[in-house]
Amino acid sequence: SLMVSFVVVAIVATATMAAKSPVQERRVVDQRVVNSTEYAFPDKHIFTGGTAPKDSRPDQSLGGVAPTQSPGKIIGSTWLDMQHIGSMGRMIETRTDASNNTIVHIGWTYLWNSALVNSQYVAYGYNLTDQYFGNYGYPSDDLYPTGYVGISSTSDNRTIIGGQNVEPSDGFIDSHFYWDIIPLSGLFYNDDKVPRAFEEYIWPKFRWVEPPASDPILHVIAQTSEDVGDPQAIIYFRRVGTDSDPAAYWDAVATMVMDTVFDPSHDIAATDDGRVALVWTANLPCSPGGPSSTGDCDPPRYVQWDNDVWYMVSENYGSVGSWSAKTNITNYAATEGQQDSYRPYTDLSALMDNDDGELHIVWAAAAWAADIYDGGSQSIGPGRLFHWSEDCPYLRVVHAFDWEQTTCHAGAWNITASKLTISQCRGMHYVLFTQFNDIPGGIENDCADESSPGYPYGAANGDLWIVVSANGGITWDKARNITQSPSPGCDPDMAYPCENDHWASMSRYGTNIGNESDPNQAMLYPGGDMTSHDGYYLDIMWIHDHSAGSIIQGEGTWQNADVMWGRLACVEPAPAPIIMIRPIIGVDWPEWTKHGCQYDVDITLENLGNANLTFSAINIIKYTELGTDWLDHDLPLTDLPPGLNNTRDGHIYINKGGVINSPGTVVLLEGAIEFVTNAPSSPDLFPISLIVADTVSIPDIDTINTTCLSLAVANNLEMGNSGADGLGMGYSYPVDECDSTATTYMYSGSPVIGYKTGEHAKMNWSIYGTDYSDTSGFVQISDYDPIWIDNYITYEAKALALDSGIIFEKKWYAPQDVEDCNFIIERLRVYDNLDKDGANDHYGLVIGEVIDWDIPSDTVFRNGSDFDENLMAIWQTGAYYDDGEPGPCTPDENDSRYAGMNFLTMYKDDGNTLTRVTDGEGCPFHNAYTVDNATYVFSNYNNGFNSDTLYELMTENTGYSIYSSAEPESTYVDLHTTMSFVHNYDLLCGDTFVVWLAIWSLPIGSDVADVTDVVNASRDNWCEDFLPEGYEPVPNVCGCCVIRGDVDHNGSVDIADLTYKVAYLFLGGPPPPCLEEMDDNGDGQYNIADLTYEVEFFFLGGPPPVPCP
Secondary structure (H helix, E strand, O other): OHHHHHHHHHHOOOOOOOOOOOOOOOOOOOOEOOOOOOOOOOOOOOOOOOOOOHHHOOOOOOOOEOOOOOOOEEEEEEOOOOOOOOOOOOOEEEEEOOOOOEEEEEEEEEEOOOOOOOEEEEEEEEEOOOOEEOOOEOOOOOOOOEEEEEEEEOOOOOEEEEEEEEOOOOOOEEEEEEEOOOOOOOOOOEEEEOOOOOOOEEEEEEEEEOOOOOOOEEEEEEEEOOOOOOOEEEEEEEEEOOOOOOOOEEOHHHOEEEEEEOOOOOEEEEOOOOOEEEEEEEEOOOOOOOOOOOOOOOOOOOOOOOEEEEEEEEOOOOOOOOEOOOEEOOOHHHHOOOOOEEEEEEEEEEEEOOOOOOEEEEEEEEEEOOOOOOOOOOEOOOEEEEEEEOOOOOOEEEEEEOOOOOOOOOOOOOOOEEEEEEEEEOOEEEEEEEEEOEHHHOEOOOEEOOOOOOOOOOOEOEEEEEEEEOOOOOOOOOOEEOOOOOOOOEEHHHOEOOOEEEEEEEOOEOEOOOOOOOOOOOEEOHHHOOOOOOOOEEEEEEEEEOOOOOHHHOOOOOOOEEEEEEEEEOOOOOOOOOEEEEOOOOEOOOOEEOOOOOEEEEEEEEEOOOOOEOEEEEEEEEOOOOOOOOEEEOOOOOOEOOHHHOEEEEEEEEOHHHOOOOOOOOEEEEEEEEEEEOOOOOOEEEEEEEEEOOOOOOOOEEEEEOOOOEEEEEOOOOEOOOOOOOOEEOOOOOOOOOOOOOOEOEEEEEEEEEEEEOOEEEEEEOHHHOOOOOOOEOEEOOOOOOEEEOOEEEEEEEEEEOOOOEEEEEEEEEEOOHHHOOEEEEEEEEEEOHHHHOOOOEEEEEEEEEEEEOOOOOOOOOEEEEEEOOOOEEEEEEOOOOOOOOOOOOOOOHHHOEEEEEEEEEEEEOOOOEEEOOOOOOOOOOEEEEEEHHHHOOOOOOOOOOHHHHHHHHHHOOEEEOOOOOOHHHOOEOEEEEEEEEEEEEEOOOOEEEEEEEEEEEOOOOOHHHHHHHHHHHHHHHHHHOOOOOOOOOOOOOOOOOOOOOOOOOOOOOHHHHHHHHHHHHOOOOOOOOHHHHOOOOOOOOOHHHHHHHHHHHHOOOOOOOOOO
């Protein structure tokens, strides 16, 4: 908590990710754009007060030093990992001058230590011809924040470095540029900045050109500084004149506002012969053909995400009147709402070829659902990289990552493949990017240790990848990982640093100057190809971060990152076909069909590679075996070429001919179409999961609330909505909670039902997002709204379980009295589904409830647990580690938060009589336990549990058990709680099995006595409002007796009770709050015999007081 508070104060990263969503997603990361996920801009003005003396600046690493795992050479360091929020621009440039000196110019933002103070531009470089490093240059003022650096160079090989500075004179931000006086000298005597009138200009990208017959020009594109989610003007400036010319000027007439945007995606490309290109992303027009929008559409756009790519070109050095019209090259509004597509985000790169000046643009785009503005939700993990150029004006796929992350994610301002650069070498084009995990390649857990407090959401390590095109961008080869530095489970605080390669930039053009024997030159050979590069290289710089995620976005921890330099061999593209199948997810929810109806699927095959795709077989796989031919297709086996005609359409037929036709049932058809080809990924599956039913209810989530807490409830019986902020029985800040990050206590919960079939268990649950599409999920068959009944807000859900043979109902009752605001009562009902195939008995059932409480703690979601047999309650608590530092709620600590459940009663209803049910061994219910998620949940990414293991835990344990560890550091861990009501239970046709229980939470500052109070309050409400007439629960939760001998009714039996009893019997003291608790021997009398019984218990080794009835 100390680190989080420090980061928030020092950096003011006000909104990092979506609620617990970004999320501690070891339970499948599924980032959603619902309600427009908007990432924060770090505040450019805020820095920690005070300055470090100039001579205390740490030395950069001199020359090249080998890193730990990542290839390349360390040439410097910085505590600032995120060098750019959006587009990277160019932070490295390789140039050969008239004297045939080839120099690599490199720049970055250098942060001295773990606070936003003493940040500076750093310029560095290497003379490839004479093989020596230059001097470090620190041109910007070191007392005020600087950042977002770019690099260019003059024709005589002097470095130009620029970025944004908070100016000492006025505290405002300027786009500022510095010129080296001698190549690699590190001496920057000349500088200039974009003139500022009323606006601050930030995130500059720039290019320096030297026309053959006129003064040099500095082209700059920058944005105005606005709040996140507000439109920002994107503006072009140009400076005319040399760096040392006092007559040099900023051409005010040429200054131009091009657009209003919401992302720092802009880039610039220019040539010495006059061509200038400005490129950016901006929101789709409100209607096709219109200008980009600024949030004024109906419905409003998701402003950071719903973009097109735009550009404009000048043929005369950016002078007035030389610009083309703005051109929208994606024009997604033309097909908006009609089909799933992609949306450019905040990463793009522009290049003008060094031979013909043709403009090339590449960008990263997130997959985009057609119904996003019509109730749909949008994942922002999958996507594609695209290319467009003037001589190949088509949207060509550079790299496809049409898959969901399963374990961790890329973090703020990134999608799965991000931070890309396009360059040219040997007449070919190369795109460099960072990718997080590689699901098709079997890498899905290259994640930082989620138990580290610096990773509340999970964070993925990046690797650098390269793709190559030899035909101007028409086709691209299969991406190759050039860093290959995985570090799953890394935790720099535990001496296992992360190997996070990210924030890379690549020189525009390659060079044939290179020496493999030079120890300072680290060569990178994609795919191990050491022969096809013909002696040409592109230069790359990147950040090798020892903590995954970005510290200025509240991800990870402060680490001194390495600044890396590597030389990418300009290898030939690797010939290979790449098969992609659309729809990407196959056939899945919410698709379904009625009994007797065939379901047709339009399918498209793509060859995204650079070689012919040859089909050996297209196989039909039926996981659901019904003895019928329910699946077919019409796709041919002919080759699919690469290039411009690389797609093929076809059809898949599910429930072919309506062969599944059994009204009253819900049948889940699962299978796949398997494509066996010459693609490296072969065989490739098109998965199929389709429900056949009379009707299917749409998954629906509602909210119920008491006067102090809220709970998300779903029609598939789930509650908590996977940690939805404020909807997990937490308390609102600052009304009932002193910590603004502690507003959710429940991650997820649901009933569980199952039985043993042969050696394995068949189980159903809906916790952890498990739904109908998984064989373990409940199938919802109701869609009710919350309603007010008497003094309760109620919600009822009904679902099918165990192959549709059983109906499981759940109803929540949220009391509306202020004094009863901490608990919610639940009723579970289980009975035979007569509509399936008539009346049936169901034998050997286990039925229970499981809840993953994530009670706010000192360290992520680590909790402790306990139980009370007399209360029939089990609970979890927050964790507190005494580090000597005050927290936001001091003197109250996080271990004084509680959440749990208590059993009330269960019975069988045959329509006439209610018959009390026990666990079969005479106990009120079978068992209740807490176990750690690391052992029982995290390894089951698909649906949370292993059915056999869960069945074993719910049946073999008896009574109460809680997690414990002999290791002090494992006292508190991420837990879940289960209460197993019955095991080996026979549910007969015509009977309804009914369970009543209560779930509750208690805010910080509570103790065990408050647990007793909330349990008793839930009992009192149930007894008053829900106790069936004529039914007597055993144990009798409707009596006042909780613990016999606890005369003062404080939750425990101690000497104070003996004193209380003596005072009542002999000294005229007050009567006990509950006389039944004075009856130690259980004989129904309240007299001196009970006093004698209790004295013998305390002092003579006698038996404890008998339990309450």
